[in-house]
Amino acid sequence: MAINTIVSQLEKAAEHFGQKTYLADKNDSGWNPISFDNTKNLSRCLASSLYHLGLNKGDHFAILSEGTSKWVISEFALLYNGVASVPLSVKLLEEELPFRLNHSKSKGIF
Numbered sequence: 226m227a228i229n230t231i232v233s234q235l236e237k238a239a240e241h242f243g244q245k246t247y248l249a250d251k252n253d254s255g256w257n258p259i260s261f262d263n264t265k266n267l268s269r270c271l272a273s274s275l276y277h278l279g280l281n282k283g284d285h286f287a288i289l290s291e292g293t294s295k296w297v298i299s300e301f302a303l304l305y306n307g308v309a310s311v312p313l314s315v316k317l318l319e320e321e322l323p324f325r326l327n328h329s330k331s332k333g334i335f
Contacts, residue, residue, distance in 0.1 A: 232304050239265040248294035259294050268301035275306055280332060282307030287326055287334040289313040299335045 227233070238247070239261040246258040259267075280286060286308050290296040303310045311329040313322070326334065 230304075232301065235261075235265055235268070235301060248297055250294050257294075259298075264294075264298060264301070267298045269305060271298060271302035272305035275302060275308070280306055280308055283309070285309045285311050285329050285331045287311040287313050287329060287331040289315060289317075289322070289334055291315050295335075 242261040244260045244262060247261040247264050248259040249256045250259075251257070275286075284306075286303050288296055288299050288303075288310055290299070300310055311325070311331050313325055313334075317325065
C-alpha cells in the first residue's frame, strides 16, 4: 500500500495537471502564474540545494513569510527532505524571533 503524503499529492497533481496554474503571486504587472509542474520542479531543486548544504531528515528549518508561492515551494522543499517546517508569523515582534528560532532548533530560515 502506497503512503499518501503531501509530497506524493504534489507529484500526482503535477502528472495530472502539468502546466495548469497551481500558484500565483501578484506583482506590478499582474499575476505571475506557476504551474503544478514548475512548482514540483522548483521544490525539488530547492530540496536538492538544501540537502547539499547539509540539511538532513529530522532537522528543523524555519519559514518567515506571508502566504506566497515562495512559501509553498519552500515548504515542499523541506518536506521532500523530511525536514520539519517551523512556520513563523510575519507579525512576530523583533525580540520574539531569536527565541522562536533557538527554541525550535532551526538550522536556518527562509
